[in-house]
Amino acid sequence: MPEGHSVHRLARQFGDVFAGERLAVTSPQGRFAQGAALLDGHILIGSTAHGKHLFLEFENSLILHVHLGLYGAWNFGGDASFRGASSIGAPRRVGEREVRDDAGADNPAYAGPPDPVGAVRVRLTSAHGWADLRGATTCETITDAEAASVLARLGPDPLQNLAGNRESFTEAALAKRTPIAALLMDQKVIAGVGNVYRAEVLFRQGLDPWLPGTALPAEAARRLWDDTVAVMSDGVRDGRIVTTPPRYWTASEGLPAPEDSHFVYRRQGLDCRNCGTPVALAELGARKLYWCPSCQSA
Template sequence: MPEGHSVHRLARQFADVLVGERLAVSSPQGRFAQGAALLDGHVLTGSVAHGKHLFLGFGHGLVLHVHLGLYGAWDFGGDAGFRGASSIGAPRKIGEREVYGDDAGPDAVYAGPPEPVGAVRVRLAGGHGWADLRGATTCETLTRAEADAVAARLGPDPLRNLPGDREGFIAALAKKRTPLATLLMDQKVIAGVGNVYRAELLFRQRLDPWLPGSVLPAESAGLLWDDTVATMSDGVRDGRIITTPPHYWTRLREAGAGEAGTLREPEDAHFVYRRHGLDCRDCGTAVALTEHAARKLYWCPGCQRS
């Protein structure tokens, strides 16, 4: 499932290429025909991400709310002025790369979006570009009040990091005897963290996945929040999840794995995620894997002990 950094990149890309344009909104697949009709012909005025939720606001007060879920993805394209990824979302290939198309030449003539391919739930088309949505779990047209109610049910988003968010996260953990591995995936506790960031952040902070939130000292909870903000912000910048600092890549170069500063993928990007059975990068203990709350949990039994 695309994690919060991907949805924030989506919001930024919409702001760059479609906000301010009057859009033709349609549902080639047909499943979103009524919702699309409510948005068709109106100006896109803003794009906001909160956790894994994307909110596209239109000038007449309605909002397109999208949650990509496991399989959702947006495809983009346009004229020579279009810049950005041509595809953001799931299904994700190993390595968390986004897909970039070839830039149109300076003399290219934009003739509008291509014919829809596959089950396009909704198409947004402006004068210079277009965006197609496929496979999303949620795609709905809401009033502003309804969209605000959706956001209100979510926990603080580390990529927004608003005043009081850090304190709210610390307080939420202190009230729960639930394991940290569960709490980091609870979107009402912290919005945007998924399975990759969950495993990597717990390792980076050397936290036992089964430690109850109420047992974690407030100082440690604050450091966990701070690392989440920093690491996910890197994901927004890079367009992929990389949690290993560069000196780990140099260590791999010294072992004959590549040039200094060059990140092979996916082997070098993570500490524990999808590395079960391999040696921990720090202590040499075999990385463990188990099922936890119907998701795969990766951790190092040597580094992550209470």
């Protein structure tokens, strides 16, 4: 499932490409026809993300709310004014790395979007570009009040890092007997963390993933929040989850190869990069959990 950094990058891309534009909004698949009709012909005035939720705000006080889930993805394209990723989402299909395509720069004779391919839930079209959504768990047109209700159910987002968020996370985590690895995946406790960030920040902080929240020292919870802010911010910048420092990379320039990018995620059975102990794998909450039994024993 795309993690919070990808959704924040989506919000930024929508702002860069479509903010201030009057959009044609359609549902080629047909499943979102009523919701699309409410937005069709209106100007996009803002795009924000909170955790894994994307909110596209239109001038008529309605909002397109999208949660990509496991299989959702946005595809983009346009003329020479379009810049950015051509696909964000659905890691199982397009890979963790965003797919980039600046072909518009070489195609000044842009004649509009291509015919829809597959089950396109919603298509947004401006005079200069287009965006198609497929496979999302949630795609709905909602009011400001309904958006506020969604946000009220979510915990603080590390990529907003607003005043009080750190302490809100600390208080919520320390109040539960749930293992800290499960708490990091609880969107009511912290919004936007997924399976990769969960495994990596726990390793980086040397925390036993099975430690109950009630046993976590408050200062350790604050450091965990701070590290999550740091690595997710890197993800927004890079368009990839990279949690290892350059000394672990075989590449001499740019970002590391995928196999060098993580400490424990999907490295079960391989030697821990720090101590050599085989990385462990278990299931927690129907998701795979990776950790080093030696480095994360406290």
